[in-house]
Amino acid sequence: MKIENHVAVSCRQVLKHFGEGDARVHVLRGVDFEVQAGHLSFLVGPSGCGKTTLISVIAGLLDPTAGDVELFGQRTGAMAPREQILFRRRNLGFVFQQYNLLPSLTAVENAAVPLMAAGLRRREALDRARALLVRLGLENRLDVFPAKLSGGQQQRVALARALVHEPRLVVCDEPTAALDHASGEAVMELLARAAVQPDRAVIVVTHDSRVFHFADSVAHMDDGRITRVEQQTRPPLSSTSFPIPSK
Numbered sequence: 737m738k739i740e741n742h743v744a745v746s747c748r749q750v751l752k753h754f755g756e757g758d759a760r761v762h763v764l765r766g767v768d769f770e771v772q773a774g775h776l777s778f779l780v781g782p783s784g785c786g787k788t789t790l791i792s793v794i795a796g797l798l799d800p801t802a803g804d805v806e807l808f809g810q811r812t813g814a815m816a817p818r819e820q821i822l823f824r825r826r827n828l829g830f831v832f833q834q835y836n837l838l839p840s841l842t843a844v845e846n847a848a849v850p851l852m853a854a855g856l857r858r859r860e861a862l863d864r865a866r867a868l869l870v871r872l873g874l875e876n877r878l879d880v881f882p883a884k885l886s887g888g889q890q891q892r893v894a895l896a897r898a899l900v901h902e903p904r905l906v907v908c909d910e911p912t913a914a915l916d917h918a919s920g921e922a923v924m925e926l927l928a929r930a931a932v933q934p935d936r937a938v939i940v941v942t943h944d945s946r947v948f949h950f951a952d953s954v955a956h957m958d959d960g961r962i963t964r965v966e967q968q969t970r971p972p973l974s975s976t977s978f979p980i981p982s983k
Contacts, residue, residue: 908927
């Protein structure tokens with residue numbers, strides 16, 4: 737099923753550079769990029785081409801040097817700093833390549849952070865985080881600290897943290913990099929199911945060609961620009977995969 741009601745993400749002539757003068761490095765060179773609501777979009781390309789910078793700009797973790805970014809019809813650059821923070825808290829889930837788990841919190845506490853930040857009672861937040869981690873196969877690792885988790889387990893905790901508050905946009909940087917094939921397939925099923933909602937979208941940066949078939953579109957990036965976008969038909973989702981509830 738595809739839902740194409742509206743554009744979830746729109747980037748227009750987005751530029752990003754770091755440094756000044758002779759030390760200036762141009763990372764994004766006029767990016768035009770769209771993601772439809774209800775779609776799982778992949779962003780692929782060689783290392784250093786600007787993929788992580790682009791998703792960081794889309795997620796509001798970096799400000800663009802120039803250009804416009806709209807999420808669900810709202811120009812994030814026009815928001816006051818506090819408005820941007822609240823918008824991200826409500827609408828964004830981000831899976832970092834290095835996981836960025838808090839070392840002093842257990843797996844379930846890490847996954848519950850977005851819910852507690854939004855004001856949900858601790859018990860309810862932990863219950864919801866626990867249910868999602870169980871669906872991700874971590875029922876025996878709920879009370880374990882990140883240092884005692886494998887890379888793949890940390891990746892799944894980071895994914896749960898990104899999905900637990902049911903954000904409208906989920907952005908993932910190499911979500912299957914530390915996973916075996918079976919675990920990678922399960923994670924991509926979960927992300928695809930999260931995307932197939934009329935008010936949601938998912939963007940995945942990946943080099944993992946094993947999971948390309950999950951995407952509705954694959955945007956190819958090189959030297960700071962989107963060079964082409966391929967539309968494709970995603971196969972039906974497995975009835976046994978982990979469901980993500982709609983709002």
